[in-house]
Each structure stands twice: as C-alpha cells, then as structure tokens.
Amino acid sequence: EAQVTQNPRYLITVTGKKLTVTCSQNMNHEYMSWYRQDPGLGLRQIYYSMNVEVTDKGDVPEGYKVSRKEKRNFPLILESPSPNQTSLYFCASSPGSIFREQYFGPGTRLTVT
Amino acid sequence: SQQGEEDPQALSIQEGENATMNCSYKTSINNLQWYRQNSGRGLVHLILIRSNEREKHSGRLRVTLDTSKKSSSLLITASRAADTASYFCATLLKTSYDKVIFGPGTSLSVIP
Numbered sequence: 001e002a003q004v005t006q007n008p009r010y011l012i013t014v015t016g017k018k019l020t021v022t023c024s025q026n027m028n029h030e031y032m033s034w035y036r037q038d039p040g041l042g043l044r045q046i047y048y049s050m051n052v053e054v055t056d057k058g059d060v061p062e063g064y065k066v067s068r069k070e071k072r073n074f075p076l077i078l079e080s081p082s083p084n085q086t087s088l089y090f091c092a093s094s095p096g097s098i099f100r101e102q103y104f105g106p107g108t109r110l111t112v113t
Numbered sequence: 114s115q116q117g118e119e120d121p122q123a124l125s126i127q128e129g130e131n132a133t134m135n136c137s138y139k140t141s142i143n144n145l146q147w148y149r150q151n152s153g154r155g156l157v158h159l160i161l162i163r164s165n166e167r168e169k170h171s172g173r174l175r176v177t178l179d180t181s182k183k184s185s186s187l188l189i190t191a192s193r194a195a196d197t198a199s200y201f202c203a204t205l206l207k208t209s210y211d212k213v214i215f216g217p218g219t220s221l222s223v224i225p
Contacts (some may be wrong), residue, residue: 002154028223033213034166035215040217040219042201042216042217042218043156043215044201044213044215045212045213045214045215048212059212059214082220088153090155090156092156100147100161101146101158101161102148102158102213103154103156103158104155104157104201106154106155107153107154107155109153
C-alpha cells in the first residue's frame with residue numbers, strides 16, 4: 001500500500017531533550033516536506049526537500065533540522081525542544097514536481113513541557 | 114506568513130445542501146490545491162487547478178479559479194454527513210517554486 005508513515009504518533013517530552021520524528025514514504029517520491037499545524041494558523045511549512053541531499057527552509061524553520069540521506073526517509077530533528085514547538089506535525093511527499101498532489105502522513109502530536 | 118485565506122472559517126449546513134468555500138491569496142501562483150482533513154488526521158488531496166485553468170470538476174466537487182481576483186472557490190454539491198471536515202486551500206508560490214502555503218481552513222459541519 002502506498003503511504004507515508006510517521007513515528008512516533010504521539011510524543012510527550014521535556015524542554016531541551018533532543019528528539020527525532022521519522023518520516024518514510026514508499027512511493028519513490030522526490031519531494032518531501034514537514035509541516036506543523038496549530039489552531040487557527042493552518043499548516044506552516046518547516047522544511048522541504050526536492051531530492052536526496054537537497055533541503056531548504058520553509059516558513060518556520062527555527063528550532064528544527066532535517067536530513068535527506070535516502071530518498072524514502074526525511075526525519076525531523078528537534079535538537080532542543082521548547083514548549084512553543086508543541087504542535088501537530090505532518091510529513092508529506094509528492095512525486096516529481098510540487099505541481100502534483102501531496103500525500104500526507106497521519107501526523108505526530110508533540111507536547112513539550 | 115499565510116498566503117491563502119479561506120472564507121468562511123466555519124460553515125454548518127443540512128445534508129443534501131451545497132457547501133461553498135472561498136480562498137483568497139495575495140501573490141502570483143503556479144497552481145492552487147484543495148485538501149480535506151478529518152479531525153486531526155492527515156490531509157487528503159482533493160483537487161488541483163493550475164493558474165491557466167478557470168474551472169475543474171471531480172465528482173461532487175467543483176473548483177473555480179479567478180486569477181484576476183486572486184481567489185478560488187470549492188463547491189461541494191449534495192453534501193453528506195461524511196463531508197464533515199476541515200477544508201484547506203494551498204497555493205504554490207511563483208516566487209519560490211517549491212514552497213506551498215496553506216490557509217487556516219474552513220470547518221464544515223454537515224448535519225444529517
């Protein structure tokens with residue numbers, strides 16, 4: 001089944017404790033992206049990647065890191081999480097060009113205390 | 114900054130009625146997409162309309178795009194309770210080819 005998977009789905013952590021949210025897609029998509037969703041703000045793009053080893057900042061990259069060492073994986077790293085990073089995070093992938101539709105993962109609900 | 118802005122923020126209708134949601138954006142776009150989200154779950158792509166298209170249909174969905182007014186509308190005809198969800202428009206900025214901007218969404222409730 002074609003899908004985007006994220007792990008973990010739920011995470012509660014404390015300020016400053018490094019964490020990684022994994023994202024994997026099995027559709028051989030070139031484009032991958034991370035978003036955060038907050039009430040009343042819709043989805044905001046954090047980072048995106050056009051292909052392996054090619055990443056770029058979105059609208060809200062501060063406090064986040066990403067890497068794209070393999071085509072299928074695009075982990076999101078929070079080196080020192082803070083409470084304002086409490087949010088619902090989505091990974092998405094898209095074939096070839098962003099002109100095409102994006103396929104979203106199920107989301108990771110992160111709480112930083 | 115948010116490029117797309119949906120209107121209304123919330124909409125409640127009876128089953129069988131039509132639902133119309135609007136999206137406005139500020140800068141030139143390559144395309145505009147509509148997505149549906151059920152209660153905190155992942156977004157599902159509904160329809161994509163390119164900047165050189167004016168109207169597109171997919172089943173009970175009809176999307177229009179007016180680039181002169183920088184606006185788009187999503188019409189859901191003969192709504193069903195299962196259409197209850199949040200609907201988002203997303204635009205691809207011409208100034209930054211790969212960046213997609215989502216609006217805050219319209220929350221649709223379809224009452225059986």
